[in-house]
Amino acid sequence: MLLNPASGIMTPIMKCCRQISPPRLLRAALVAIGTLLFLPSCHQANAFLSPPSFTKRMNTMPAQPLNTIAISHTMPSSVTSLYAMPSPSLISSSNHWGNVAALSFTASLAQLLGKTTLVGKLLGAPVTAMAVAFVLSSVGVIPSFVSTTSAPTEWLTVLPPGGSPSSSFLQNVSLTLATPLLLLGTSLRGNALRQCGSLLGSFFVASFGTLAGAMAAFSIATIPRALLMSVPNQDGLKIAAALLAKNIGGGINYMAVCSCLNASPESIAAGLCVDNVMALVYFPLVSVLASKYKDVVDDDNGDLIEKEESDESNEENDDKSDLSPVESLSHAFTLAAILTAGGQFINSKLHYVTTSPLNLSLPITTLLTVIFSTYYPPNMFLSPSSTKERNSDPKSNNIAKAGETLGTSWLYLFFATAGAPGWRLKESIQQSFPSIATFLIILYGIHGLILWSLKKLVEVTKMDKSKYWKNVVAPQRLLTASSAAIGGPATAAALAQSNHWESLLTPSLLVGNVGYALATFIGLLFYGAANKSLL
Numbered sequence: 001m002l003l004n005p006a007s008g009i010m011t012p013i014m015k016c017c018r019q020i021s022p023p024r025l026l027r028a029a030l031v032a033i034g035t036l037l038f039l040p041s042c043h044q045a046n047a048f049l050s051p052p053s054f055t056k057r058m059n060t061m062p063a064q065p066l067n068t069i070a071i072s073h074t075m076p077s078s079v080t081s082l083y084a085m086p087s088p089s090l091i092s093s094s095n096h097w098g099n100v101a102a103l104s105f106t107a108s109l110a111q112l113l114g115k116t117t118l119v120g121k122l123l124g125a126p127v128t129a130m131a132v133a134f135v136l137s138s139v140g141v142i143p144s145f146v147s148t149t150s151a152p153t154e155w156l157t158v159l160p161p162g163g164s165p166s167s168s169f170l171q172n173v174s175l176t177l178a179t180p181l182l183l184l185g186t187s188l189r190g191n192a193l194r195q196c197g198s199l200l201g202s203f204f205v206a207s208f209g210t211l212a213g214a215m216a217a218f219s220i221a222t223i224p225r226a227l228l229m230s231v232p233n234q235d236g237l238k239i240a241a242a243l244l245a246k247n248i249g250g251g252i253n254y255m256a257v258c259s260c261l262n263a264s265p266e267s268i269a270a271g272l273c274v275d276n277v278m279a280l281v282y283f284p285l286v287s288v289l290a291s292k293y294k295d296v297v298d299d300d301n302g303d304l305i306e307k308e309e310s311d312e313s314n315e316e317n318d319d320k321s322d323l324s325p326v327e328s329l330s331h332a333f334t335l336a337a338i339l340t341a342g343g344q345f346i347n348s349k350l351h352y353v354t355t356s357p358l359n360l361s362l363p364i365t366t367l368l369t370v371i372f373s374t375y376y377p378p379n380m381f382l383s384p385s386s387t388k389e390r391n392s393d394p395k396s397n398n399i400a401k402a403g404e405t406l407g408t409s410w411l412y413l414f415f416a417t418a419g420a421p422g423w424r425l426k427e428s429i430q431q432s433f434p435s436i437a438t439f440l441i442i443l444y445g446i447h448g449l450i451l452w453s454l455k456k457l458v459e460v461t462k463m464d465k466s467k468y469w470k471n472v473v474a475p476q477r478l479l480t481a482s483s484a485a486i487g488g489p490a491t492a493a494a495l496a497q498s499n500h501w502e503s504l505l506t507p508s509l510l511v512g513n514v515g516y517a518l519a520t521f522i523g524l525l526f527y528g529a530a531n532k533s534l535l
Contacts, residue, residue: 088140089160099166102159103420106133107412126251126415127276130269133419137161163265163421171265171417174410175255179362180336181407182252183369184384185400186513196507196514198471202481203511205454205472206447207248210485211522213446214244217439218530226435228534232428235267237534239432240439241527243271247443249519250488250512255414256362257523266428269418273429274436279487282444286483286495289475295501296476323398331382332403339368363520370517373400447486451478480504484512 091098107129114125123131140155159167196203217223218240227236238261246254254275258268323331343365350360378385384400455473463469471477480501484492489512496504 089137089157091159093160093162093164093166096166099159099164100170102136103133103167103170103413103416106136106416106419107409110416111412122280123276126412127272129412129415130272130419133159133416137163137420159420167417167420168265171414171420174414174417175259176340176362176365177333177336178407178410178414179252179256180339180365180369181332181403181410183366183516184332184335184373184403185396186370186373186516196510198468198474199477199481199504199507200511200514201468201472202474202477203484203514206451206478206481206485207515207518207522209447209450209482210244210247210443211526212450213443214240214439214526216446217442218533220442223435223439223442224530224534227432227439230435231270231432232266233264235261235263236432236435237527237530238263239267239271239436241523241530242268243275243436243440243443244526245519245523246275247447247486248522249515249517250490251411252516253519253523256366256520257527259362260359260520260524261527262359265418265421267432269421270428270432271436272415272418274433275440278437278440278444282486283483283491286479287498290479290495290499293476293479293499293501295499295503296474325398325402328398328402329406331399332384332406335372335382335384335399336403336406339372340365342368363524366517366520444486447482451482454478476501476504480508481511484508485515488512488515 091102110129110132111125113120113128120128137157137159140157227240228234231239242254242257245257343361346364347361373384376383378387384396386397458469458473480492480496483495489509492508492512493505496508
């Protein structure tokens with residue numbers, strides 16, 4: 001199974017932090033944090049690269065929220081939409097395919113940087129894509145003599161400052177299609193849940209810890225108020241709900257909640273940046289704690305036995321399929337389009353039963369995809385699962401794997417478009433960092449406290465005599481479950497693989513998929529309850 005960024009945008013840390021000495025890791029983390037916090041102040045770089053006239057023009061840009069959805073051609077030139085202003089960029093905001101090409105190149109370049117550079121490995125390829133797009137739309141790096149529309153003394157950005165209609169369109173399409181594509185392999189049929197074993201109980205405890213952390217943060221009256229005041233467009237509650245969903249499921253749930261609640265691009269980017277700063281502390285800590293333990297399995301008496309590390313790798317059985325790669329990709333895209341159309345259609349009819357202004361098309365598509373993947377008969381046309389024998393449990397086939405590949409590529413493009421507004425992200429990130437960071441510190445702290453408290457409670461009350469509870473509170477399972485909740489299935493699998501916990505490799509992916517299926521709805525319910533309590 002591919003390890004995709006939807007399950008946690010900080011997945012590469014699990015492998016990277018084990019290969020870097022602590023002093024070097026600390027220096028690299030500080031560089032990465034500095035990149036996220038101070039890179040938005042690109043007007044300082046422009047002071048050296050650009051003449052005073054250009055710098056003055058950039059510093060006097062309007063500070064009002066940017067409309068990244070539509071452009072009114074009847075607006076006067078003084079209106080604050082940057083689309084209506086002359087763009088000092090190599091690629092203008094009206095150049096549709098130029099913007100598509102630049103953003104696609106950014107997504108591809110970020111994957112390379114995420115594998116070959118130290119900061120890229122720490123940030124992860126998706127956040128690297130967002131940072132690169134930010135630089136391309138904020139810093140003047142191209143001399144103006146290559147363009148006939150600019151003054152000869154100006155330096156041009158590559159992408160138009162403030163984003164473009166093309167980037168908004170790509171952002172919407174990439175998120176809409178990535179959601180069903182990545183969930184095609186989320187089948188909860190047969191022995192899928194039973195294979196999770198005690199890890200499923202550990203995961204539910206970890207998810208409860210995340211929810212309890214969010215509730216504890218909102219019980220402090222100053223935190224929700226600070227979120228509402230500091231996050232752009234008063235999206236504080238929306239971003240908090242999205243971060244709750246992400247830290248139960250994964251990045252795909254974060255984006256689904258943001259889309260459903262109509263969060264602004266500036267708010268989405270701010271939440272992602274702050275969450276990744278927190279993850280720079282969380283993931284290395286989990287990796288250090290996990291390195292103390294060996295693999296654990298259950299014997300017939302219910303006792304836990306630590307397995308000695310083995311040099312032999314656990315080879316996966318590749319299911320043979322009659323479908324060619326082209327057919328698999330085509331079928332996966334067809335399913336994504338059909339399920340998305342179904343979600344859009346049902347959402348369009350909800351006004352008959354509810355007056356809620358929320359756009360529920362993406363959560364509905366998520367639900368339809370999980371139901372389809374679970375109950376659609378295997379070995380049939382367009383089925384994302386197959387069986388070798390009639391009574392055997394279905395497994396994901398090439399269609400599901402093709403969906404994961406397509407969905408991952410769309411996600412990289414989504415993160416590139418998230419950084420496209422560029423200059424607009426500076427103020428939102430710096431202004432909202434304290435409030436979002438405080439919320440996440442409490443969320444992460446309560447999450448870890450509940451896991452530690454459960455382990456101590458089981459030991460003190462002698463509940464560890466029970467086979468089930470003894471397995472649930474095993475440190476290996478608690479750390480894997482925590483990683484699955486905070487980072488997603490791919491991050492949990494990376495943790496299990498890097499520590500040679502072979503018995504937890506497959507279950508970690510399965511419980512992560514359970515988080516995928518539930519997290520979006522938990523985030524939306526939390527938003528509804530929090531919003532009502534503040535009225």
